[in-house]
Amino acid sequence: MINPALPKGNKLSSIRKSGVNLKALSVLIILIIPTNIYADNKNMKIKLNPAQLKEENLAVLLEKRYSCRNFQNKILKIDDIATVIWATCGKKHDSLTQATRIIPSAGATYPLELYVVVGENCVDKLEAGVYHYLIENHSLEFITEGDKRKELARACLGQNFIYEAGVSLVITAKFHRTTNHYGLRGERYVYMEAGHASQNTYLAVTNLGLATCEVGAFDDDSVKRLLNLDRDCEPLSVMPIGYAERR
Numbered sequence: 001m002i003n004p005a006l007p008k009g010n011k012l013s014s015i016r017k018s019g020v021n022l023k024a025l026s027v028l029i030i031l032i033i034p035t036n037i038y039a040d041n042k043n044m045k046i047k048l049n050p051a052q053l054k055e056e057n058l059a060v061l062l063e064k065r066y067s068c069r070n071f072q073n074k075i076l077k078i079d080d081i082a083t084v085i086w087a088t089c090g091k092k093h094d095s096l097t098q099a100t101r102i103i104p105s106a107g108a109t110y111p112l113e114l115y116v117v118v119g120e121n122c123v124d125k126l127e128a129g130v131y132h133y134l135i136e137n138h139s140l141e142f143i144t145e146g147d148k149r150k151e152l153a154r155a156c157l158g159q160n161f162i163y164e165a166g167v168s169l170v171i172t173a174k175f176h177r178t179t180n181h182y183g184l185r186g187e188r189y190v191y192m193e194a195g196h197a198s199q200n201t202y203l204a205v206t207n208l209g210l211a212t213c214e215v216g217a218f219d220d221d222s223v224k225r226l227l228n229l230d231r232d233c234e235p236l237s238v239m240p241i242g243y244a245e246r247r
């Protein structure tokens with residue numbers, strides 16, 4: 001169960017907390033289940049910690065957002081990456097509204113799949129490689145080992161700042177999940193949903209003192225090969241993430 005990343009003191013979180021003592025419950029869960037299991041075995045699923053965004057005024061966040069193309073060579077925290085991943089397309093359960101995902105989805109068809117490209121010595125406690133995000137249990141599934149950032153930058157038509165960023169999220173979609181319901185019109189719904197996801201990536205990295213730049217210019221087949229994507233899965237957006245080099 002992923003905690004909603006509501007800042008402490010948020011009114012909505014107080015309402016939710018009034019019924020059940022969630023703090024006591026989460027302490028209990030932490031005692032029973034190790035929530036921070038990192039990969040030392042390629043077959044393991046890596047359970048990510050719950051997202052933790054900082055309390056910040058939305059107007060300020062929107063003003064601060066920008067596309068960054070210069071990144072520092074500084075190790076990223078796995079918990080920050082977990083938070084950004086969750087904000088991009090994670091799961092929640094809102095008992096007030098019944099919403100179950102962070103982003104809206106036409107007909108709740110959920111076409112998006114998220115991949116994570118991690119560079120060598122770029123994230124604490126996370127090996128270099130390609131991972132697939134398992135939305136249902138907020139975990140990473142190991143796909144391929146090795147630092148693939150150079151290949152990814154090449155697939156993105158030589159946009160070398162992708163290599164400088166320690167991590168890239170790749171937003172992909174299985175269009176048929178949505179077009180099966182809506183026909184061709186479903187295609188535009190998928191693009192809209194990818195836009196929600198990438199904007200959330202921007203806002204989450206900004207909140208955490210990190211930066212990103214949406215990249216839509218890439219060779220589809222090269223990215224598909226690199227990520228080992230299923231045939232029915234199309235890459236839509238690459239989001240390199242890192243600490244911004246001072247401008």
Ligand SMILES: Cc1cc2nc3c(=O)[nH]c(=O)nc-3n(C[C@H](O)[C@H](O)[C@H](O)COP(=O)(O)O)c2cc1C
Pocket residue numbers: 065066067068069159213214215216217218
């Ligand atoms: C769909 C989309 C695709 C983009 N593709 C690229 C890209 O391939 N390379 C790049 O450097 N920036 C890319 N950008 C970022 C834009 O260039 C950037 O948002 C624009 O210059 C405005 O700057 P700002 O985001 O800092 O406000 C893309 C943005 C969007 C929304």
